[in-house]
Amino acid sequence: MDDKLMLMIPGPTPVPEQVLRALAKHPIGHRSGDFAKIMAEVTEGLKWLHQTQNDVLILASSGTGAMEAGIINFLSPGDRVLVGCNGKFSERWAQVCDVYGLATERITAEWGKPLDPEQFRAALEADTDKQIKAVIVTHSETSTGVLNDLETINRYVKAHGQALIMVDAVTSLGATSVPIDAWGLDVVASGSQKGFMLPPGLGFVAVSSKAWQAYTTAKLPRFYLDLGKYRKEAAKNSHPFTPPVNMFFAMQVALKMMQTEGLENIFARHQRHMNATRAAVKALNLPLFAADHASSPAITAVAPVSVDAEQIRSILRKRFDIAMAGGQDQLKGKIFRIGHLGFVSDRDILTAISALEAALQELNYEGASVGAGVAAAAKVLAS
Structure with a gap:
């Protein structure tokens, strides 16, 4: 049946009907008074969602563009930075730093394991000359379903006194609390196609006053991603370049x-859906890739042993029109990932788990009794 695709991936995520209808409106001029009113409203809404009174700037980009902007606007060539690496996207930020000639130091953990905050503490405390200019952390590592302990790492950065804390919150913003002002986070990047319930196309960067001070002396090249331009125009409820106007209509509704x-x-809701999904996977005797204490409310990674991950995904897509994500890089073919962020309801969780059970039956999986996963998820959702 056409038009029944169900997205259970970590992005793009499902989009509500009323948001889709807003996208279909006739565009308006991006220099008009009507657009300025929308810009003012969505900026206030973004500050509410980010739990901040700082600037939240809107880019026409993916989350990667927002994160790159967050790095290059506040640093200079040769600056020493610590980057936590425990998955595909956290490693990407280290690669961005390398490209721009930063002195990149990677603090690593095995994929599927959380970063160890004590490694950050040791490196920061050893930096008595205050040469470390930034610490870059991926809050929710999309490739593995791991939620890193941002709060503790940030506390060690604050004790250092000089370094900026830069955060990839692409799959955590809108799925779990990221209290920017309460924690004093300096640069926080995210993207529209995750917890915002929007299609891909917009990136967001929240910037603290401390980061703006660093901006005045930063020397990395920038033009389209020069956040100073966005800040200047945002103060006038405008945009430095031509924005995707209809995405602003949609964001207003979302x-x-x-x-x-x-x-x-x-x-x-996101915590409940994570708990229900993980309970179902456990009831089906399928190994979870991330431990309970470090699991992301946005996505659950499953590492099946006696059945093939790609065969599961194929059956879900062909038989039930449900898309689940596969593994990336060295995890390709070894895991599948269930997205449960954004516009996802209890019904969606139960539907996805029941389809997963049907796929396992088709593959002659004998690791669990029929209905065990749905029963476990239903119990969590009813509590």
């Missing part, structure tokens, strides 16, 4: 939906 639900309810 933010209103999120404000109606409320931050705490949004975070509780």
Whole structure:
């Protein structure tokens, strides 16, 4: 049947009908007074979602563009940076730093394991000359389903006193609490196609006053991604370049939906869906890739042993029109990933788990009794 695709991947994520309808409106001029009113409204909504009074700047980019902007606007060639690497996307930020000639030091953990905050503490405390200019952390590592301990790492950065804390919050913003002002986070990047319930196309960068001070002396090249330009125009409820106007219509609607639900309810829903998904996977005797204490509310990675991950994904897509994500790089063919962030409901979780059970039956999997996964998920969702 056409038009029944169900996205259970970590991005793009499902988009509500009313958001899709907003996308279909006729564009308006991006230098008009009407657009300025929308710009003002969505900027306030973004500050609410980011839990900050700092600037939240809007780029026409993916999350990668937002993260690159967050790095290059506040650093100079040769600056020493610490980058936590425990998955594909955290390693990408180290590669970006390498490209721009930064003195990149990687603090690593095995894929599927969380970063060790004590390694950051040791490196920061040893930096008595205050040469470390930034610490870059991926909060929710999309490739593995691991949630890193940003709060503790940030506390060690704050004790250092000089370094900026830069955060990839692409799959954590809108799925779990990222209290920017309360924690004093300096640069936080995210993208529209995750917890924002929007299609791909917009990147967001929240910037602290401390980071803006670093901006004044930063010497890395920048033009389109020069955040100073975005800040200047945002103060006038405008944009330095031609923005995707219809995405702003959509963002206006999505933010209103999120404000109606409320931050705490949004975070509780994502936690409930993570718990239900993990309970179902355990009941099916399928190994989880990330430990319970370091699991992301946005995505659950599963590492099956006696059945093939790609065969599971293929059956889900062909038989049930449900898309789940595969593994990346060295994890390709070894894991599959269930996205449960953004516009996802309890019904979606139960549907995905029941289809997963049907796929396992088709593959003659004998590791669990029929219905065990759905029963486990239903129990969590009903509690």
